[in-house]
Amino acid sequence: MQVQLFGAFRDLETSGKCEILYQVGQSAQEIKALIFEVLKNESSIDLEALMKISVLASENQIYNDDDIPTHFESLAILPPVCGG
Numbered sequence: 001m002q003v004q005l006f007g008a009f010r011d012l013e014t015s016g017k018c019e020i021l022y023q024v025g026q027s028a029q030e031i032k033a034l035i036f037e038v039l040k041n042e043s044s045i046d047l048e049a050l051m052k053i054s055v056l057a058s059e060n061q062i063y064n065d066d067d068i069p070t071h072f073e074s075l076a077i078l079p080p081v082c083g084g
Helices: 007-012 028-042 047-052
Strands: 002-005 017-019 055-058 075-078
Touching: 002 007, 007 028, 007 047, 017 028, 028 047, 028 055, 028 075
Parallel strands: 002 075
Antiparallel strands: 002 017, 055 075
């Protein structure tokens, strides 16, 4: 499955996407761990710290780490942002 990347994550992959091997029933935290494994070799930033403060989201919901995402068309990893 493809995961959309935003913010600092997008800087790690020019396509703005990464491919993970998602299995139904995995928690948001488990999916974030899969994303980490894909991106860790591309990172010059503290990716582990960034993952801890980022959230997984679908097109209409933001997931807590213990949530199990269901009924989604796509997922994205969203880092914290500043601005107005």
